[in-house]
Amino acid sequence: MGSSSGARDGTDSLASEPQSQLQRGVRVVGKIRPFVDSEAGGSSCRARVSVTRFVGDHALVAFDDQQTCRKDSYKLDWCYEQDENIDQIFTAEVKPLIEGLFRGHNGCVIAYGAPGSGKSQLIQGSGQNPGLVMIALGEILAFANENRGSVTVSCYEVSQDHIYDLLEPKDQEVLILEDAAKRIQLKGLSQIPVNSISDFKKLSFHGCNMGKSWLKLPDDRTVRSHRGLIVYLSSVDKESNSSLIGKINFVCLADYEDIKQKGNPRPQLAESTKINKSLYTLLNIVCALNAGENFIPFRESKLTRLLQDFLCKASRAVLITCLNPTICQDTLSAVNLASRSCQVANRHRCHSAKVTKSGSKFNQSCSPSIVGIPVRAVSQKKNEISQCASAEKKGYGTPYAIRRRSLQLGSLGTCFSEKQKTGFPSAIRKKKMPIGSSPPNKSESRKESCESVGPNCVENIMPTGGDCYTNEDTFVQDTVVGLGCDEKMTADPIDGTKDEIHKIFVNEDQSSPPLSARLREISNSLKLLSTQTTAIGSPNTDMTSTKQINKEKLDPKTPEVPFAVRLENEPNFDYIGSPQDIFKTRSTGLKKYLAQECLTFLNSANKEELKGLKGIGEKRATYILQLREESSEPFKNMDDLKEIGLSRKQINAMMSQVLGDF
Template sequence: MAKRVSMMDGHVVNKKPSPSRVRVAVRLRPYMEKEEDKACVRGLDSQSLEIVNWRNQLETMQYQFDAFYGDKATQREIYTGSVCPILPHLLVGQNASVFAYGPTGAGKTHTMLGNPNQPGIIPRAVRDLLQMTRGENGKPVEENWIYSITMSYVEIYQEKVMDLLEPKNKDLPIREDKDHNILIPGVTEKTINTFSDFDEHFIPASQNRTVACTKLNDRSSRSHALLLIKVQKTQRIPPGRQLTGKLYLIDLAGSEDNRRTGNQGIRLKESGAINSSLFTLSKVVDALSQGLPRIPYRDSKLTRLLQDSLGGSAHSVMITNIAPEQKYYFDTLTALNFAAKSKQIINKPFSQETTQAPVQSTLKRPRDDLENSAPSKHPKKTKTDSAEESPDTSREKKNLQIAALDSAVVERLLKLDKILSEKGKMENKLLSTPKRERMALLKKWEESQLEIERLKEKQKELEEKALAAEARMEKSNNSDFEFSDSSVNESAFRAPLKTRATSTAKAKKVLRVLPLQGVNQNAKEEGIAVVEKKKRKAHAGRENEPSWEMNVRTDLLKNGREKILNLLNNGSIKELKSLQKIGDKKAKLIVGWREVNGPFKNVEDLASMEGMSVKLVTSFLKANILSIVAS
């Protein structure tokens, strides 16, 4: 495997990168024009297709690629056949790239994003990467390695790199480091540990992408979108190797014929920028396929970001989307010619591995100087001799060796040696601790925590007993007074109970004083029994309390549930925010969950979302149904 190792003092290439050809797949969009039966292209087998020759309608031209997917191919087939095989390269520190190319309206965005019923390449790739790095029950796949996954999402709009995760970051620069890696300084990076984390960041960012309506597409992409998934694999034990793999998922905007799209004004300016960047991309592909000395990567922002994917260090897959209708003939022909040239491009992937070089001390010890100056006087000792030598003898020799140095230097060296020796002993002690002893220590610590919790509970019980005894004492004292008026305010009897807000220290003090005041054990037990009886009575009252649903008519309850469920499945973010206890964040989470998992079957399905519990769903349902009934 080709590998590039990065040390602290520089970068070293161990082996030559192994060549890897750009894999090209073609996907044929289903026929959309029902009134026309004429198609200009058709598939022959799983790798080849043919298109009518525009010079002679009786002839056809055949193309062969790595894969051909007909109009009935599913999203799963495309992902499994072309994208899934390149994901394991990320775990060994190599880069991978997947981008969709084709004319506008050919289905590029559908291929990359998909819909809740048919997820596209992006959600499937992210989900598989999370499963590959986390394993079962969220544990790491490899015991001695730690995985970290981050995401960045940008768009290229009119030759400006815009941060979709943070829209305030506009016109970001593109740089190249000393190892020829392309990067975007200042771009936002979000850590993702679960697929819900990805949804939380990706769905709002996708809504920030620039789209517009044209005559050919209701939501036409007006920019090139690039999602970067970075996978870092770090070794827990020395030498602390780190492998970094990057996955580029790119949704290119389609080339446009303004005579058919009807673009005017700002739409015309956008299509001009799109066509210009795609023309530069075709020049880069021509230069790479012909082996020219200069590759015009820097002529556009798009080709600059694709420098790793085309002729760079990534395992690249290009999915060319085409349309079968006759009116898209020349767009289809141009896309197939571009794909045929891209198939000849050779990339050179390598593993990006970094490791920390051993730190060498610049201070030469005096002992080494003495050994180098007079090797015959200091013969090399065996292990037996060094074992028999006492610590006092070795310390005396060390002091003799540094006696010739300045006194201030000697003092500093001795202090440093002492600190390093103590630190080394502590580290060696920790490293030499057997696993069984560490487990025993952990178990003992857990038992001590449980004992602390038990003592806290016992202390709480003692405080309650003290408060009950105090209440009993106050009650017995107040019983000595006679009140002739039966309508005396009840607060006069409750006044002594205000002392229940006493602190722990006061409660303990009461326990020591009570025996001196003549409060016997029977009074204590009687007071505790009264408190327990009141608790049981209050608990029984709560259990017998009728549910809020019993107070609502059945038809109103059913009607309210249907309205809420309909709004959860069909409502926009603004409409969802009109519900009680639903804010902007939860509304976006509901829309994301709905796109991935489909419509809600009942309102209680909200509990399966992250951040929602059964108790919250019950409160949400109660508030909204009562609001609907009141209105």
């Protein structure tokens, strides 16, 4: 196996968009771990990982499984390759945070990834290879010495949603309190003064391997946990002579394990579920921060509450997704989740929103569509989940809704798979795009992305019906290059119809409005569609003739007017027939779409929203949330709803409730 770097940056790899340019949000980058001895035969491995980088914009991490011919690409804000060392990551990602610390700002460095992906190595390092903490601490101590500052450190563990002090362990867990200024105070977490690196090395970390590694658990400990080290810097601002206090948190998250893939025995399954729940919550918050949302649900887990001060607006943070160089489901799932929360995805989303507001009608339809994540069928694990549910009831914690809406619905597609080409609305099917021509300016960066990616990106990127989202870039490119966009659509007599169809099939509001709002929009589109459909083929269409044809449509004796409707690359709408035929066909598509929307809603709504639906009460809503803790998308088709005891009649009632009257 070879980890090939298809870098297109043509420059030093660290020429990524620097942290200093990012005023808020969390930067999400990747780091591919080098091969270890046990992977010595790596070059013959069936899976290949490659990175394609676009300076100042983003990176695409592609996993190419030669055995299954599966290709998946994930977009991140940046990605560091196997041969790039921790010093380089420090310089590009962490140093700007440290500089903020010197000015009294907070910072956060989070390592996240699958088992064995290199998280500990990155944060803590080993032997001759210091990790990010050591390098950062060296700089902070040097600054403190020069500026009459002082440095203290705390070390904590978040296990099963409880926080423990690792430096001065106590019986009681650490409490999270909020002071009058709304700052988080960690009551019970000790702060130990550190004057030098050797002071730090002498610290004893409780419950950690050999008393030295504060990240590695002793072999006899099976419960996984998140661990973090906070470095506090108190200094005096030379100009104002005021005291400054900044802190930086280095967090090593527990391994992300794709529990669907594992035949875990129940205790481990429950533990993994809890860990994943807190990881989802954190990534959801990253996503919300990057999307610029006003409400950030920090309170949803202890981990995110603890990190609130480090992730809030005044702070700067980077999430480093550690990646195994060999393909494994855990790594794919981890990078998939990270990719959905990254800034580049949300930045494009904002761009899309701007286009929607200021651009042509057709541009409104250029937003990406969202497809669900493949998950185990509900039925497969129903019993297991029920058991977990009863365990929860017995006092192991009350299940609560994880707001994964942003992750599942809100972010723009960042993953592409060649394998899965079916089951996706044809309206967003891609066309081959011209390669090579460079965009004139940054504002066309989306166009640039596609053109630069070349065959790997353009031809291989296909929207999926499974675990991947489609990509805004390619779709915009498609429409711009392929259609000539605005002018063509304006001149096209069916432009309104096409526009509406795009609206219907394309999830244009990435912030995922409530289902009722979406359905209202669709029903409006339907009304419009029926009107416009009858107008097609009528060369001198005006209001009178439209009304006339509407009347004729209802009259069975009216002779059919043959006409062709061709919507580019949309087989569903590419036929010749009567308005009735067209309407019928479209209605079928809409029904499917409505069903999909309904499933999406059930896969993402919170408890109160769920209870707002007919047929879903407290118990069923709780059960749905439990299913969602097990799997990110438990409902893949309408039959899955039967698994939660809903009859066809109830499902229909539920859908008509949200659809309302026409």
